[in-house]
Amino acid sequence: MPLTSVLLLSMALFCIGVFGVLSRRNAIGILLGVELMANAVNINLVAFSRFQGGVVGQVFAVFAIALTVAEVVVGLALVILLYRSRKDVRVDEANALSG
Amino acid sequence: MTFDVVYGLSPLLVVALGALLLMLAEAFGKPNPQGLAPTGEVSDAGAGRAGELGMGAAVVLFVGAALSLGVWLAGPDNLVGLELTRPYLIWDRFTVFVCFTLCLGGGLSCLLAGGYLTEHEIDRAEFFPLVLFSTVGAMALAAAGELLTLFVALETMSLGVYALVGLRRTPRSSEAALKYFLLGSFAAALMLFGAALLYGATGRTDLAGIGQAIAAIGQGEGPGAAQVLIALVLVVVGLAFKVSAVPFHMWTPDAYEGAPTPATSYMAVAVKTAAFAVMVRVLLIAFGDERLTSWASGWPPVLATLAVASMTVANLVAGRQSSVKRMLAYSSIAHAGYALVAVVATIRSPAAEGSILFYLLTYTVSTAGAFGALILCGSRGKEAVSYEDLAGIAKRHPAAAMAFSLFLLSLAGVPPTAGFFGKLYVFQAAIDAELYVLTVVGLLNSLVGAYYYLRVIVFMYMREPAPGATLAVPMRSGYVASALVIAAVLVIALGVLPNVTLEWAAIATVGRS
Numbered sequence: 001m002p003l004t005s006v007l008l009l010s011m012a013l014f015c016i017g018v019f020g021v022l023s024r025r026n027a028i029g030i031l032l033g034v035e036l037m038a039n040a041v042n043i044n045l046v047a048f049s050r051f052q053g054g055v056v057g058q059v060f061a062v063f064a065i066a067l068t069v070a071e072v073v074v075g076l077a078l079v080i081l082l083y084r085s086r087k088d089v090r091v092d093e094a095n096a097l098s099g
Numbered sequence: 100m101t102f103d104v105v106y107g108l109s110p111l112l113v114v115a116l117g118a119l120l121l122m123l124a125e126a127f128g129k130p131n132p133q134g135l136a137p138t139g140e141v142s143d144a145g146a147g148r149a150g151e152l153g154m155g156a157a158v159v160l161f162v163g164a165a166l167s168l169g170v171w172l173a174g175p176d177n178l179v180g181l182e183l184t185r186p187y188l189i190w191d192r193f194t195v196f197v198c199f200t201l202c203l204g205g206g207l208s209c210l211l212a213g214g215y216l217t218e219h220e221i222d223r224a225e226f227f228p229l230v231l232f233s234t235v236g237a238m239a240l241a242a243a244g245e246l247l248t249l250f251v252a253l254e255t256m257s258l259g260v261y262a263l264v265g266l267r268r269t270p271r272s273s274e275a276a277l278k279y280f281l282l283g284s285f286a287a288a289l290m291l292f293g294a295a296l297l298y299g300a301t302g303r304t305d306l307a308g309i310g311q312a313i314a315a316i317g318q319g320e321g322p323g324a325a326q327v328l329i330a331l332v333l334v335v336v337g338l339a340f341k342v343s344a345v346p347f348h349m350w351t352p353d354a355y356e357g358a359p360t361p362a363t364s365y366m367a368v369a370v371k372t373a374a375f376a377v378m379v380r381v382l383l384i385a386f387g388d389e390r391l392t393s394w395a396s397g398w399p400p401v402l403a404t405l406a407v408a409s410m411t412v413a414n415l416v417a418g419r420q421s422s423v424k425r426m427l428a429y430s431s432i433a434h435a436g437y438a439l440v441a442v443v444a445t446i447r448s449p450a451a452e453g454s455i456l457f458y459l460l461t462y463t464v465s466t467a468g469a470f471g472a473l474i475l476c477g478s479r480g481k482e483a484v485s486y487e488d489l490a491g492i493a494k495r496h497p498a499a500a501m502a503f504s505l506f507l508l509s510l511a512g513v514p515p516t517a518g519f520f521g522k523l524y525v526f527q528a529a530i531d532a533e534l535y536v537l538t539v540v541g542l543l544n545s546l547v548g549a550y551y552y553l554r555v556i557v558f559m560y561m562r563e564p565a566p567g568a569t570l571a572v573p574m575r576s577g578y579v580a581s582a583l584v585i586a587a588v589l590v591i592a593l594g595v596l597p598n599v600t601l602e603w604a605a606i607a608t609v610g611r612s
Contacts, residue, residue, distance in 0.1 A: 007299075014292055017288070021281075021285050027277055027281065030281050030285075031281070031284075033285075034281070034284045034285055034288050037285075037288035037289070037291075037292065038288050038291065040292065041288070041291045041292050041294075041295045044292070044295040044296070044299065045295050047299075048295070048298055048299040048302075052299075054302070056298070056304055057298060060247055060295075060298065060304065063247055063250070064250070064291060067251065067254045070254060070258060071254065071258065071284050071287070074258050074261050074262060074280065075261075075277075075280050075281070075284065077262075078276050078277045078280050079277065081265055081273040081276070081277075082270070082273040082274060082277050085268065085269065085270040085273050086270050086273075086274075091277070091278070091281070
């Protein structure tokens with residue numbers, strides 16, 4: 001499989017992720033979009049690593065996965081926090097702060 | 100050799116160790132029956148001990164600042180062992196200067212929290228380990244010379260801050276934290292994608308190596324050059340989110356207003372300082388090649404646009420706020436704009452890097468002081484939020500009003516305060532770099548900015564509170580008072596005798612090739 005097709009795949013995944021973040025109104029949906037973006041990055045890193053030789057890209061991908069997991073843990077905790085106080089996780093309904 | 104590394108990295112190590120010890124102290128210490136959760140029960144082991152733990156955290160951070168000073172005096176270049184940490188951590192004078200600023204800002208915020216958390220019954224002791232771990236991340240971020248380190252440091256810093264914002268369990272606070280988290284992780288993902296593209300185009304992950312490879316790719320129209328360009332855009336957008344430059348500032352007012360005030364102060368000073376440090380390093384080292392730093396085909400016009408937008412929009416919107424805390428949030432966006440002017444100036448002026456560092460230091464002491472004074476003006480259930488809350492406070496509590504005025508004047512850039520010299524050197528660097536339009540826009544914006552800072556002072560000294568309005572009653576806290584004294588002394592000292600600090604800032608450069 002040539003590098004270009006892998007890059008196209010990751011680019012498509014990334015764009016779907018960006019679209020999800022921008023169009024979703026549900027906090028969990030936005031989080032999923034961010035996850036897709038992060039996974040596109042991982043595909044990219046591993047593909048570059050394979051086609052250029054060397055393991056730096058793979059090490060980077062492992063770290064990126066760990067970082068994303070840590071991020072999701074904090075993110076879901078915040079979603080639960082918001083749900084406990086508002087019984088709703090739609091971000092467009094959360095408008096106590098504005099101006 | 101080992102000594103060099105341990106001594107050189109001591110600010111980072113001390114803060115990390117301090118964070119671990121504080122966590123143990125929180126977990127195994129006895130909860131203080133005086134400080135109960137609002138529901139009347141002891142909710143966690145650290146409850147009711149915000150005062151002492153805050154003191155501990157502040158001491159750790161001030162020790163970190165003192166050690167940074169020590170490393171500076173020993174000279175990071177003389178500590179040959181520090182070569183071992185390259186390219187992952189580049190421990191040069193630039194890093195050490197930023198570490199000092201970060202520890203100072205973090206320490207002041209912890210002192211403020213020691214008073215604030217107790218007063219407002221959000222006595223959750225996890226605040227302090229979070230601040231310390233986040234500061235460790237911020238210091239590593241300032242030092243990062245390699246993409247992997249950069250991301251680990253960025254997340255270490257950010258994750259702590261997300262939790263800090265949501266510390267107060269009210270709908271407003273949770274909402275602020277979630278908004279900040281979603282936008283922050285979105286920006287981090289964009290930056291990560293940019294980093295992956297950079298690795299793909301250059302085959303390197305260290306910033307210096309990337310810089311050389313980009314210079315080699317040069318003018319080419321091939322896929323490599325396109326990848327570099329997309330990566331540059333994504334990285335700049337991600338960094339602009341972190342420094343909260345317009346139009347990537349939407350989260351800032353919400354997060355700053357919803358967070359407990361000491362956390363706001365920490366975000367405004369430490370996160371912004373670290374983000375600017377990494378921005379300067381990435382732009383000058385990785386994207387420092389002649390073509391990308393030229394006005395016609397590189398990042399300078401983009402950053403100049405962000406700078407003008409940040410200063411103008413933030414200053415105009417800040418004047419219309421009714422909440423002082425929100426006004427200070429917009430003021431921090433405007434200050435990011437001034438600092439961005441200096442970042443643009445780095446392309447032609449060698450003094451610009453020093454002016455950014457000096458500016459960030461003056462901004463740190465003034466902003467931490469301003470948020471501290473806002474904390475001091477309120478007490479439980481009578482928090483000072485709006486301009487009306489502050490009306491006539493000078494008659495009732497002259498000391499609080501005087502401290503607030505000093506920090507506001509410094510933020511406005513009135514001589515002889517620290518803020519004046521910070522702005523002066525930034526604009527001097529911009530003139531050196533022949534950025535006359537940017538300088539004029541910056542100066543005009545400083546004038547507009549003076550309006551809303553002075554408006555607070557007018558309310559404090561010349562207005563009477565409306566009859567029947569709830570009066571803000573200043574709190575009594577030795578922690579807050581001592582933080583304000585430290586900040587005030589630094590604001591005046593940097594304003595009266597800026598020379599030594601400025602000379603030091605001037606030799607703290609990122610060492611571009």
